[in-house]
Amino acid sequence: MQVRKVAVVATGALATAAAIGSTPAFAADNAGTPEVAPATVGVLDYEGTHRASDEAMREVAEYWLTAAPEQAWTAPWEQEPPQILSVGSGSAVSALAWQLCGSNAVAGVGGVVPVASPNTVLGDCANGNIDIADANNDKDDALLSVLDDSAISALAWQICGSTVVAGVGGAVPFASPNTSGGCDNGNISVGESEPAPDYGNGNGDDGYAYHDPGYYPAEDAEPAEATEQMGTSAPWDQDPPQILSAGSGSAVSGASWQFCGSSGVAGVGGTVPVASPNTALGDCNNGNMDIHGDGGDALFSFLDNSALSVAPWQICGSSVVAGVGGTVPIASPNTVTGDCNNGNISVG
Numbered sequence: 001m002q003v004r005k006v007a008v009v010a011t012g013a014l015a016t017a018a019a020i021g022s023t024p025a026f027a028a029d030n031a032g033t034p035e036v037a038p039a040t041v042g043v044l045d046y047e048g049t050h051r052a053s054d055e056a057m058r059e060v061a062e063y064w065l066t067a068a069p070e071q072a073w074t075a076p077w078e079q080e081p082p083q084i085l086s087v088g089s090g091s092a093v094s095a096l097a098w099q100l101c102g103s104n105a106v107a108g109v110g111g112v113v114p115v116a117s118p119n120t121v122l123g124d125c126a127n128g129n130i131d132i133a134d135a136n137n138d139k140d141d142a143l144l145s146v147l148d149d150s151a152i153s154a155l156a157w158q159i160c161g162s163t164v165v166a167g168v169g170g171a172v173p174f175a176s177p178n179t180s181g182g183c184d185n186g187n188i189s190v191g192e193s194e195p196a197p198d199y200g201n202g203n204g205d206d207g208y209a210y211h212d213p214g215y216y217p218a219e220d221a222e223p224a225e226a227t228e229q230m231g232t233s234a235p236w237d238q239d240p241p242q243i244l245s246a247g248s249g250s251a252v253s254g255a256s257w258q259f260c261g262s263s264g265v266a267g268v269g270g271t272v273p274v275a276s277p278n279t280a281l282g283d284c285n286n287g288n289m290d291i292h293g294d295g296g297d298a299l300f301s302f303l304d305n306s307a308l309s310v311a312p313w314q315i316c317g318s319s320v321v322a323g324v325g326g327t328v329p330i331a332s333p334n335t336v337t338g339d340c341n342n343g344n345i346s347v348g
Contacts, residue, residue, distance in 0.1 A: 082240045086142035090132060090149040097128025097156040102180035103259075104276070105159045106169040106269065114176040114276075121161070121180040124282060128156030128256070131189045143240060145298070148248040149190060155255050156186030156287070161280040162259040162315075163332075165269040165325065173276040182282025182338060186256030186312070190249055190305075191292030245298035249291065249305040256287030256343075257313045261336040263329050264320040273332035280317070283338035287312030291347040305347065312343030 102121035104112050130151040142148075160183035163171050261280035263271050293305040317336035319327050 083142040085144045085146075086148050087146045088148065088150070090134065091147055091151065092130045092132060093152045094128050094130055094156065095152075095154045097153075097186070099125065099127035099158045099160070099185070101125030101127070101158065101160045101183070103159045103162045103164065103178050103278075104171050104173045104176060104273075105162070105164045106167050106171055106267070107159075108167045109169055110167075111170040111172070111269075113172045113174070115174045117173075117176045119176070119178045124181040124184060125158065125160040126184045127158045127186070128153060129184055129187045130251075133189075133192065141242070143243050145242065145245040145248050147246070147250075149293075150247055150249065151188045151190055151251040153186050153188055153251075153253045153256065155257070156253075157257045158183060158185035158286070159259045160185070160284070161261045162278050162334075163263045163271050163273045163276065164259045164266060165264075165271055165323075166259075166266045168268045170269045171271045171273070173273050175275045176273075177277045177279065179279045180261075180281065183258065183260040183280055183284045183286075185258045185286045186253060187285055187288045187290075188251045188253060188307075189290045190251055191290075242298040244300045244302075245304050246302040247304065247306070249293040250303055250307065251289050251291060252308045252310075253287050253289060253312065254310045255313065256311075258284065258286035258315070258342070260284035260286070260314065260316045260340070262315045262318045262320060262334050263327050263332065264315050264318065264322060265325040265327055266315075266322045268324045270325040271327040272330070274330045276329075276332045277335065278332070279335045279337075281337050284314065284316040284336055284340045284342075286314040286342045288341055288344045289346070291345075307345045307347055309343050309345055314340065314342035316340035316342070 098107075100107065102119045102125065104114055104119065106112060130153055132149050132151055134149070159166065161178045161180035163173055163178060165171055257266075259266070261278050261284065263273050263278060265271060287309060289307045289309055291305050291307050298304075313322075315322065317334045317340065319329050319334060321327055
């Protein structure tokens with residue numbers, strides 16, 4: 001009787017069995033009995049290497065199986081198609097905004113003769129102002145962007161706390177003072193509002209009217225919550241580059257016109273205020289432009305985040321003839337308690 005020995009070596013899920021004998025496997029001996037051939041048992045060598053434990057592998061698998069959607073790649077078919085063209089999105093156009101506020105004025109043909117009839121506005125006078133707060137927020141995803149987040153203002157016209165002839169005729173107020181708060185006309189802000197520039201007194205409080213919640217109050221933006229993401233996004237999850245951007249985030253202002261705390265003639269005629277002071281209890285802001293933005297990442301960019309101002313016109317705390325005629329104030333002082341800002345441009 002012959003004795004056969006079998007050795008089994010297991011490594012993880014892999015087992016190797018070998019039979020040890022003296023003759024080739026299944027070869028018949030002299031007696032016709034099969035023999036098992038000798039074999040060499042091979043064992044994988046893990047000496048000097050580190051093998052992750054089953055517990056560590058389970059933790060890794062559980063993390064990826066429970067990852068939040070923003071931490072994993074989305075499928076290619078879940079992606080939105082790219083926007084091809086965006087024209088004028090988020091933009092504004094204002095023309096012929098016209099305001100008389102706390103004033104004695106002739107804007108057509110005729111005259112005004114108020115007697116002991118004061119005009120009083122206890123707040124600010126705001127006319128034709130434009131604020132585009134979210135410039136370049138979503139429109140820079142379009143392959144072609146033209147005049148997105150842009151503003152056009154033409155002929156914004158304001159008489160504020162003043163005695164004025166802007167047409168043909170005369171204004172003769174008796175003991176009829178004109179009083180108003182701040183006067184804001186034809187100002188444009190594109191992009192997130194910044195602290196107002198300093199135009200002279202050094203305290204940073206003067207300048208554009210947008211820092212005053214009179215006509216477009218700024219909202220404090222909440223900081224976005226950071227989202228922890230692992231690795232890089234999928235190749236198909238990348239936004240295509242913007243090819244062309246023209247005039248986006250820009251502003252054009254033409255012929256913004258303001259009388260503020262003044263007596264004057266801008267047409268044909270005359271003013272004779274008697275004991276009728278003109279007072280503006282705030283700043284006089286006209287045709288100022290504030291542009292914020294980086295112009296986007298377009299391969300070709302033309303006139304993005306730009307400003308063009310033509311003929312801003314302001315009479316502030318003055319007695320002036322800017323047309324044909326005369327002005328004769330009698331015991332009628334003109335007072336502006338704030339600053340006079342006209343046609344200022346800030347880009348950056």
